[in-house]
Amino acid sequence: xxxxxxxxxxxxxxxxxxxxxxxxxxxxxxxxxxxxxxxxxxxxxxxxxxxxxxxxxxxxxxxxxxxxxxxxxxxxxxxxxxxxxxxxxxxxxxxxxxxxxxxxxxxxxxxxxxxxxxxxxxxxxxxxxxxxxxxxxxxxxxxxxxxxxxxxxxxxxxxxxxxxxxxxxxxxxxxxxxxxxxxxxxxxxxxxxxxxxxxxxxxxxxxxxxxxxxxxxxxxxxxxxxxxxxxxxxxxxxxxxxxxxxxxxxxxxxxxxxxxxxxxxxxxxxxxxxxxxxxxxxxxxxxxxxxxxxxxxxxxxxxxxxxxxxxxxxxxxxxxxxxxxxxxxxxxxxxxxxxxxxxxxxxxxxxxxxxxxxxxxxxxxxxxxxxxxxxxxxxxxxxxxxxxxxxxxxxxxxxxxxxxxxxxxxxxxxxxxxxxxxxxxxxxxxxxxxxxxxxxxxxxxxxxxxxxxxxxxxxxxxxxxxxxxxxxxxxxxxxxxxxxxxxxxx
Numbered sequence: 001x002x003x004x005x006x007x008x009x010x011x012x013x014x015x016x017x018x019x020x021x022x023x024x025x026x027x028x029x030x031x032x033x034x035x036x037x038x039x040x041x042x043x044x045x046x047x048x049x050x051x052x053x054x055x056x057x058x059x060x061x062x063x064x065x066x067x068x069x070x071x072x073x074x075x076x077x078x079x080x081x082x083x084x085x086x087x088x089x090x091x092x093x094x095x096x097x098x099x100x101x102x103x104x105x106x107x108x109x110x111x112x113x114x115x116x117x118x119x120x121x122x123x124x125x126x127x128x129x130x131x132x133x134x135x136x137x138x139x140x141x142x143x144x145x146x147x148x149x150x151x152x153x154x155x156x157x158x159x160x161x162x163x164x165x166x167x168x169x170x171x172x173x174x175x176x177x178x179x180x181x182x183x184x185x186x187x188x189x190x191x192x193x194x195x196x197x198x199x200x201x202x203x204x205x206x207x208x209x210x211x212x213x214x215x216x217x218x219x220x221x222x223x224x225x226x227x228x229x230x231x232x233x234x235x236x237x238x239x240x241x242x243x244x245x246x247x248x249x250x251x252x253x254x255x256x257x258x259x260x261x262x263x264x265x266x267x268x269x270x271x272x273x274x275x276x277x278x279x280x281x282x283x284x285x286x287x288x289x290x291x292x293x294x295x296x297x298x299x300x301x302x303x304x305x306x307x308x309x310x311x312x313x314x315x316x317x318x319x320x321x322x323x324x325x326x327x328x329x330x331x332x333x334x335x336x337x338x339x340x341x342x343x344x345x346x347x348x349x350x351x352x353x354x355x356x357x358x359x360x361x362x363x364x365x366x367x368x369x370x371x372x373x374x375x376x377x378x379x380x381x382x383x384x385x386x387x388x389x390x391x392x393x394x395x396x397x398x399x400x401x402x403x404x405x406x407x408x409x410x411x412x413x414x415x416x417x418x419x420x421x422x423x424x425x426x427x428x429x430x431x432x433x434x435x436x437x438x439x440x441x442x443x444x445x446x447x448x449x450x451x452x453x454x455x456x457x458x459x460x461x462x463x464x465x466x467x468x469x470x471x472x473x474x475x476x477x478x479x480x481x482x483x484x485x486x487x488x489x490x
Contacts, residue, residue, distance in 0.1 A: 049081025070111025091205030104171025143173025160242035183274035186267035200230035203478025221473035227484035354450035
């Protein structure tokens with residue numbers, strides 16, 4: 001599971017910015033860096049390979065996320081030097097009933113990976129990538145590895161994970177806790193559907209390897225389980241042949257229903273390897289500009305793209321078509337320049353009250369039209385609106401809840417607004433809740449990466465028939481309920 005720590009690393013694990021952490025005070029639920037003057041009893045800290053941080057910078061960073069809306073302050077941040085550190089500290093927290101939340105890249109938007117008065121486990125140091133070769137069909141990676149790093153490592157051997165989210169700088173453990181939906185999902189399922197084994201640490205501090213055939217109850221409770229039963233420390237991900245180049249198409253549409261019908265036809269046929277779409281505002285501020293985004297993989301993953309064959313029968317405006325040939329990685333990482341520009345302008349640090357829904361295909365047109373009628377360019381800010389279909393039969397992970405429809409649609413309003421404008425943020429959160437209720441009344445579900453105020457009763461409804469399985473796994477693997485309270489599920 002991990003190597004034996006040297007004396008040097010053990011000492012490093014007990015040091016925080018020059019001050020030794022000498023114990024934990026259960027009475028005050030604080031970490032002590034000096035002997036207490038009042039004689040408060042201290043519990044000794046177990047030896048660690050990594051570091052346990054209580055400095056202001058570490059706690060402040062762990063009290064925020066990409067949403068910049070919710071702020072919950074932990075008492076310490078663990079940067080593990082090994083999987084053993086995760087086991088050790090989860091056991092310690094379980095014994096002392098301290099809440100725990102793993103944090104990858106902190107890209108949540110509603111405090112999902114935050115914890116008040118507990119321990120945040122920074123999984124970023126868990127970056128091991130297992131042996132790879134040109135004939136590998138899977139690869140085992142640490143939970144902290146970013147998908148961009150994994151893509152580069154596998155492409156070097158002519159291989160690739162089957163599915164990517166649009167933004168590559170997310171951790172493997174983070175997206176597997178949620179689902180991991182992208183433009184390849186209509187063919188390959190979500191990222192959680194392409195995992196063959198997990199290495200996890202349960203809420204009781206037990207290290208477990210699990211799969212569909214080995215501890216399947218835990219395996220299915222962790223994938224898309226929002227961190228409720230165990231901390232993912234490593235995952236074995238399926239690999240497929242990678243293309244060297246891809247052909248990227250942007251197809252404009254004037255009409256929403258035509259746009260949606262063409263998307264639906266493409267994913268049912270499997271004509272493209274990747275299908276997504278965006279809706280943007282016209283000069284009058286109305287969201288009536290629809291762009292279908294499609295990608296065909298070239299050799300060796302697929303045949304040389306043929307424009308005439310691929311575009312046959314589609315009803316886009318041919319005068320506005322954009323076609324480009326890209327290297328495979330440049331396509332995967334195509335958002336990097338936009339992200340760099342947002343960071344340069346300071347907009348990356350704005351609040352992100354995101355709305356992420358999965359809509360039943362039969363109702364998508366009416367629901368999207370109604371929701372877009374209520375959207376203004378000012379409320380969207382420099383964000384984007386995504387609309388694209390997936391195939392329900394490709395989604396095999398029980399806890400990734402999707403509408404009972406052959407072709408559900410992901411609908412995402414990725415808002416960006418000034419973080420100090422709390423009135424606007426509150427209004428947009430209320431709008432997200434209203435949009436969710438509208439979607440749920442038609443059979444839609446939340447894709448839980450956004451900012452929709454949810455109660456425990458809402459979560460029971462969300463998980464539906466999968467709820468008893470999740471609740472049973474929670475009782476079994478996190479009996480004291482210490483893991484990831486920020487989701488508000490239990």
